[in-house]
Amino acid sequence: MPSLIVEPPLNTQHFIMDRDDRKRNKNIGKNFMCRLQCMFSHSSSSESRLSLEDTQQWSQSLERLLESKYGLATFRNFLKSEYSDENIEFWLTCEDYKKIKSSFRMSSRAKKIYEQFIKAESPKEINIDYHTREQIKRNVKTPTMHCFDDAQKIVYGLMERDSYPRFLRSDIYRTLLENLAADATKG
Structure with a gap:
């Protein structure tokens, strides 16, 4: 039946x-x-609308999205x-950091970035491995424009694989x- x-x-x-x-x-x-x-x-740019x-x-x-002011x-x-904007904030902060020319400003800004995003339990702590975190901790003592590059690549990869598809x-x-x-x- x-x-x-x-x-x-x-x-x-x-x-x-x-x-x-x-x-x-x-x-x-x-x-x-x-x-x-x-x-x-x-704005007076060509991307006005x-x-x-x-x-x-x-x-x-993701690159195409971030190149657009509206996309970003x-x-x-x-x-x-x-409640997961720390990665994009870190990535953008690093992009601005790379434009700094003054070594004094670079040193000051590197310490702020470390305190805000890298240091364990910082306000906007990003998800990076221990080795990268320790390397940045050493880099910040004598910062260069590339001292956050490894962390920035990790964060970009996380956004590309996780946040971007969800978006x-x-x-x-x-x-x-x-x-x-x-x-x-x-x-």
Whole structure:
């Protein structure tokens, strides 16, 4: 005798919540798009407006995402929402650190970076191995522009393998794409 499979009745409240969630996500995406564009409206660069094509290109690589001011801002916002923004903050801080020319400023800044990101139990401690942490501890005593390179490579790899794929699957990115696609079809 074949078994009878009884499916539960369609829960209309669940359907309504899904529709409401989609509507809410669309509004969140629109609001976020507006905030992004307002943040950079004073900029005179060629990337003055957030476009669907640029946003789609963020999915090609983490490097592509970070090269875009809107991509970087969106990625940072996503990481903050997950309480995991220490990696991008460290990576960006290292990029700025490499631009320092003064050895006095470099020394001062290296110590601050160490205290903020490298030292065990620091406020924004990054996830690096003991060997790298100890090497940086020694490097900071006589800092060069490359004293954080190993840690920066590790952090970039972590973001590329972990945070970046989650970002591409996130509501914030998908909603942003959907809103830009809808705007593009409107004309």
